[in-house]
Amino acid sequence: MLRLSGLHTSYGPVKALKGIDIEVREGEIVCLIGSNGAGKSTALMTISGVLKPDRGEIEFEGQRIEGAAPDKIVGLGISQVPEGRRIFPRLSVLENLELGAFTNNAGYGKKLDHIFSLFPVLKERSKQPGGTLSGGEQQMLAIGRALMAAPKMLLLDEPSLGLAPIMVSKIFKTIKEINNEGGTVLLVEQNARAALRLANRAYVLESGTVKLHGTGEDLLHNEEVRKAYLGE
Amino acid sequence: MLLQQLINGLTVGCVYAVIALGYTMVYGILEFINFAHGEIYMLGAYFGIVFLSLFTASGFAASNFPLAFALTVLFTILFCSAYGFAIEKTAYKPLRNAPRLSPLISAIGISIFLQNYVMITQGATDKVFPQRFGDASFHFMGASVTGLQLIIILASGLMMLGLHLFIKKTRTGKAMRATAQDMTMASLVGINVDRIISTTFVIGAGLAAAAGVMVAAYYGLVNYSIGYVAGIKAFTAAVLGGIGNIPGAMLGGIVLGLMESLGSAYISAEYKDVYAFIILIVILLIKPAGLLGANVEEKV
Ligand SMILES: Nc1ncnc2c1ncn2[C@@H]1O[C@H](COP(=O)(O)OP(=O)(O)OP(=O)(O)O)[C@@H](O)[C@H]1O
Ligand SMILES: [Mg+2]
Numbered sequence: 370m371l372r373l374s375g376l377h378t379s380y381g382p383v384k385a386l387k388g389i390d391i392e393v394r395e396g397e398i399v400c401l402i403g404s405n406g407a408g409k410s411t412a413l414m415t416i417s418g419v420l421k422p423d424r425g426e427i428e429f430e431g432q433r434i435e436g437a438a439p440d441k442i443v444g445l446g447i448s449q450v451p452e453g454r455r456i457f458p459r460l461s462v463l464e465n466l467e468l469g470a471f472t473n474n475a476g477y478g479k480k481l482d483h484i485f486s487l488f489p490v491l492k493e494r495s496k497q498p499g500g501t502l503s504g505g506e507q508q509m510l511a512i513g514r515a516l517m518a519a520p521k522m523l524l525l526d527e528p529s530l531g532l533a534p535i536m537v538s539k540i541f542k543t544i545k546e547i548n549n550e551g552g553t554v555l556l557v558e559q560n561a562r563a564a565l566r567l568a569n570r571a572y573v574l575e576s577g578t579v580k581l582h583g584t585g586e587d588l589l590h591n592e593e594v595r596k597a598y599l600g601e
Numbered sequence: 602m603l604l605q606q607l608i609n610g611l612t613v614g615c616v617y618a619v620i621a622l623g624y625t626m627v628y629g630i631l632e633f634i635n636f637a638h639g640e641i642y643m644l645g646a647y648f649g650i651v652f653l654s655l656f657t658a659s660g661f662a663a664s665n666f667p668l669a670f671a672l673t674v675l676f677t678i679l680f681c682s683a684y685g686f687a688i689e690k691t692a693y694k695p696l697r698n699a700p701r702l703s704p705l706i707s708a709i710g711i712s713i714f715l716q717n718y719v720m721i722t723q724g725a726t727d728k729v730f731p732q733r734f735g736d737a738s739f740h741f742m743g744a745s746v747t748g749l750q751l752i753i754i755l756a757s758g759l760m761m762l763g764l765h766l767f768i769k770k771t772r773t774g775k776a777m778r779a780t781a782q783d784m785t786m787a788s789l790v791g792i793n794v795d796r797i798i799s800t801t802f803v804i805g806a807g808l809a810a811a812a813g814v815m816v817a818a819y820y821g822l823v824n825y826s827i828g829y830v831a832g833i834k835a836f837t838a839a840v841l842g843g844i845g846n847i848p849g850a851m852l853g854g855i856v857l858g859l860m861e862s863l864g865s866a867y868i869s870a871e872y873k874d875v876y877a878f879i880i881l882i883v884i885l886l887i888k889p890a891g892l893l894g895a896n897v898e899e900k901v
Contacts, residue, residue, distance in 0.1 A: 419785055443791030455786040457779045468779050471772075472791035518791065 370395040370553055371416070371447075371522060376425035376435075378408075378415045385411040387577040388425065393522065398544065398554045400564045400585065402598055403574030409557040410452050412574070413524045416555075417449045418442040429522075444472045446521035450528060452557075454511040458500025462491055465499045465510055469517030476519070484513040487543060505536040512543065522553045529560045541567055561598040565589045573598070604744040606866045607859065612750045612819070614858020615757035619812040620835035621842070621850035622764060623805025629781040629845035630801055631697075633704050637688060637711035639832020641681050641806045645813020646823040647719055648677040650728055657731045666732065670818075677814050678807045685806025686799055694795070712828070720825040727822045734818060753815045760808060761851050768847060773800060781845070830874070837877050841884055843894020852892055856880070 371393040378386040385408045393399045401409050414420045416427060418439040427435040434442055448469075457465050466484065470477055485492040488509040494502060499510060508528060515523060525544065529537040541563055548554055558564035565571055568585035573594060581588065588594045620642050627635045652673040656662040662669040692711050696704045734749040768774035780787040780797045788794050816831070817823045838857045842849025857877055864876035884892065 417789055419788065438793070439785075439788035440791045440793045443789065449789050451786065451789060455783055455789075457782045457786065459782055460775065460778060464775055464778075468775060468787075468790045468792070471776065514790065 370430060371555070372426075372428045373412070373416070374426045374428075376412070376415060376427065377423040378411050378420050379423055380411075385577055386415065386422070389574070389577070389579050391572055391579065391582075393553060393555050395553055396548070396551065397569045398548050398556060398567055400568035400571040401555065401557045401574055402559075402561045402564060402571060402588075402594075403580075404597070406576070407574040408577045409574055410526055411577075413449055413451070413526050413555070413557060416442070416447065416524060440472065443518060443520075446518075447524065448515040448518045448520035448522075449524040450511045450515045450526060452526040452530070454504075454507045456499035456502065456507045456510055456514075459498055461496055462499055462502065462510055463495040465514050466491070466495075466517050469514035471518075473518050477517075480517050480519060484516055487516075487546070488513055505532050508532060508536070508540065512540070516547070520552070522555065523547060524555045524557075526557045527559060528556070529558065529563070537563070561594070562589070565594075602743070602866070604742055606862045608744055608746050608750065610859035610862025611855065612753050612858070613862065614855035615754050616812045616816055616819075616854070617831075617835050617838045617857050618851045618854025619757050619760055619808050620831060621838040621854045622761070622847065623809050624836050624839040625842070625844055625847060625850040626777075626801050626805050628839070629847070630777070630784070630798060631693075631704075632845075633693070633701075634708070634836065635693075635802075635805075636705065636708040636832070637692075637715065638805065638809060639828035639830075639835065640712050640715035641685055641828070642809040642813040642816075642831050642835075643719065643823070643825065643828030644684060644715065645677050645681050645810030646817035646827060647723055647728070647813075647825075648680050648810065649673055649814030649817045650730055650823065652676050653731045662732060674811055674814050678810045681810030681813070682803045682807045685802040685809075689799060689802040694798075712832075716825050716828070723825065725825065727824050730817045730821045730823070733821055749815075749819055753819060756811065756815065760811060764804070764808070765847070773797070777801060834874075834877055837881050841881055841891055843891030846891065846893045849891055849893035856892070 373389055373391040375388045375390065376386055377388055389412065401412065403409050411420060415422050418437050418441065422435050425435065426433060429445060429447060434445065457468065466481060470480065490506055491510055491513055494506065499507065502510060512528065528540050532540065537560065544554060544556065545567060556564055556568065565585040565588050571582065571585050571588050572579050573581040573588065581591065581594065623638045624635060627633060653662060653669065656669040656673065688711055692707045693704050696707055736747065738745040738747040768777060776787065776792045777797055777800065780792060780794055784794055834857065835854065838853035839850045841857060842853025857880065860880050861873055861876050865873045
């Protein structure tokens with residue numbers, strides 16, 4: 370469904386991605402792990418069109434999308450929940466969700482009900498400015514906002530960051546639910562153990578290159594991964 | 602006397618407020634002061650004269666002046682909006698990722714260009730607005746309001762209300778607010794940020810244009826350099842209210858107009874242009890972010 374081949378992206382002189390190949394098939398949860406600065410967020414931002422790659426290809430459903438504008442890519446069905454949530458702080462919770470549906474307003478009421486059933490707290494807070502929500506609530510809102518586009522593929526950048534354990538398991542459960550409903554997910558996580566358990570396949574990124582890849586199960590038992598990312 | 606000064610101050614203040622909106626909307630999204638904005642107001646005044654002269658020459662203005670004036674305002678808004686659109690595309694957009702000073706310098710360049718362009722094509726001397734509004738005025742409690750003052754106050758109020766509703770309620774308005782708060786995230790929900798920026802410039806220019814025609818009619822004379830002072834005053838109003846804050850620009854403009862009018866009447870008219878800046882300094886000392894400005898940006 371999504372294929373990155375030989376993708377290079379840089380920030381001026383800083384080469385953040387040095388030719389990565391990643392594939393995500395329809396219906397999968399694919400996980401991207403790697404230490405800080407490995408290039409995970411850069412990869413997601415390049416897929417979303419916020420960053421333009423220097424070289425390489427991105428193919429989504431058979432169509433080349435590298436270098437396309439972010440709003441076009443959202444229109445094709447790829448939505449991102451970026452690192453740090455990036456809620457619009459002075460828009461209400463409801464307005465944040467409304468803007469999630471900016472490119473795809475079809476079935477608005479149904480989608481909204483669905484998100485309120487996933488995260489009932491958002492319904493209670495719907496009139497409140499997004500910036501006044503707690504960190505965990507903001508994460509739910511960020512995910513809800515992305516789901517409002519009814520994307521074919523969801524890119525999630527560290528959704529568990531800074532959350533209490535109970536919230537983390539709730540977010541992971543939600544990701545599984547989204548996947549069960551047919552959503553394809555590309556997940557970036559520091560919480561490697563939980564992510565690898567959830568993922569069908571996973572890639573380990575290290576200083577801008579893919580160091581390892583395999584099924585989530587394989588990587589969970591891989592010696593290097595256990596040492597470097599599972600703290601064993 | 603006091604009431605009269607309040608009415609006069611409100612009239613001018615409404616004009617400042619309408620122009621200030623253009624500064625504050627652009628700043629809200631791009632964090633950039635569009636120094637050429639005052640020239641759009643000046644162009645508006647000239648286009649107003651040009652169109653109304655055409656209607657006068659054809660006899661249309663004599664038969665139905667209100668309609669002729671309304672059409673003049675409408676055409677002026679359309680033409681100036683086109684200028685606003687073109688200026689953003691040619692002079693600012695290519696510099697979007699350049700150092701912050703570059704678009705500012707580009708704006709000053711556009712401003713100088715427009716002044717000279719109008720001076721050469723329209724002449725360096727004052728131009729007279731073709732038809733003065735009648736002196737018919739309404740008297741109450743010792744004060745009087747001319748018909749034109751009423752038009753200015755009402756039209757400005759309607760424009761501000763319209764803008765407010767547009768930004769609060771419509772899809773594009775919400776996209777504008779989102780873009781102002783986080784441009785990258787706005788693009789990640791699928792908003793075409795370039796289009797939102799163009800829309801912002803077009804609306805700001807349209808408002809300045811309307812202000813230009815109204816002021817040309819109010820004072821009766823225009824000159825290629827009027828954009829400078831009006832621009833500085835409106836910019837002051839925007840800062841006074843809290844730059845980037847739309848209700849702030851409205852409030853700032855009206856406060857400025859009232860203070861100028863009261864200062865001229867009760868202290869000295871010679872210092873009229875100084876009051877604006879005294880108020881600005883005082884308010885910024887007490888409330889650095891402006892009257893309605895947020896003190897700290899809550900970026901999460
Ligand atoms: N705006 C930027 N300008 C310059 N360099 C950047 C910029 N953003 C990221 N980088 C660099 O690019 C590299 C990859 O960064 P990226 O944000 O993709 O890492 P990451 O894998 O998401 O890390 P983390 O787990 O800490 O979020 C890093 O070395 C980083 O310093
Ligand atoms: Mg990251």
